[in-house]
Amino acid sequence: MRDHDFGCMAIGDPACDLVIAWIFLTKESRRIFRSHLNINFNTWARARGWALCKALITIASFNDKTCEAVMKQKRVTEEILREYEFEND
Numbered sequence: 001m002r003d004h005d006f007g008c009m010a011i012g013d014p015a016c017d018l019v020i021a022w023i024f025l026t027k028e029s030r031r032i033f034r035s036h037l038n039i040n041f042n043t044w045a046r047a048r049g050w051a052l053c054k055a056l057i058t059i060a061s062f063n064d065k066t067c068e069a070v071m072k073q074k075r076v077t078e079e080i081l082r083e084y085e086f087e088n089d
Contacts, residue, residue, distance in 0.1 A: 014039065018047035019054060022076050027083075052080045 018039075021030045034044060055073040062070045 013043075013046065015043050015046035016050055018044070019051045021047065022051040022055075022080055027079065048080055048084065052077060055080070 018037075021033055025033055055076040058073045059065070059070050059077070064070065
């Protein structure tokens, strides 16, 4: 079975560039960051999806689920899920 690379799948999608919002920013900083962007809800939702995908891939790739990298991605995942639940209540 051949491996497939989907790395170029989102070329041109501005959502990919927004993943940093969950990796580096707090909830309040993310809110301010988003307020300065000229993007619609769907772009922000895709960005959140990309951030979740990257976090889960990182978590899955480590054997030590307590290392610093995994713990950071677990926090990112928790933030994403809380934000999603808040927006969809």
